[in-house]
Amino acid sequence: QVQLVESGGGLVQAGGSLRLSCQVSGRTISRYAMGWFRQVPGREREFVAAISGISGGTYYPDSARGRFTISRDNAKNSLGLQMKNLEPADTAVYYCAATINTKIAVLQTTNDVDYWGQGTQVTVSS
Numbered sequence: 001q002v003q004l005v006e007s008g009g010g011l012v013q014a015g016g017s018l019r020l021s022c023q024v025s026g027r028t029i030s031r032y033a034m035g036w037f038r039q040v041p042g043r044e045r046e047f048v049a050a051i052s053g054i055s056g057g058t059y060y061p062d063s064a065r066g067r068f069t070i071s072r073d074n075a076k077n078s079l080g081l082q083m084k085n086l087e088p089a090d091t092a093v094y095y096c097a098a099t100i101n102t103k104i105a106v107l108q109t110t111n112d113v114d115y116w117g118q119g120t121q122v123t124v125s126s
Helices: none
Strands: 003-007 010-013 018-025 034-039 046-051 068-073 078-083 092-098 120-125
Touching: 003 092, 018 034, 018 092, 018 120, 034 068, 034 078, 046 068, 046 078
Parallel strands: 010 120
Antiparallel strands: 003 018, 018 078, 034 046, 034 092, 068 078, 092 120
């Protein structure tokens, strides 16, 4: 059974930085696409960042590009998300996500996710 456990959320002022981590157990992640999503109450879970399984290429929506950086540490079997220049609009619960379908190169939609973490709250104050 694959388990994803996030950590690193918290309260930060606008313009500040946070780093989220996702520890994966139950399966080696190096060959699988993984990503980060976020959700606020009343809205759909949205894509934040993705890293492909084979090439390690990274992908971001316009809202995150230039401010967020996704990374993977294969030796530690973990995923990270470095966030800088945070804005109040970034306030959400952030989820680590993984797929074990090797046909999926980039994990950008919730329908493709096989495993979710429990989420970690990020709050950005103005």
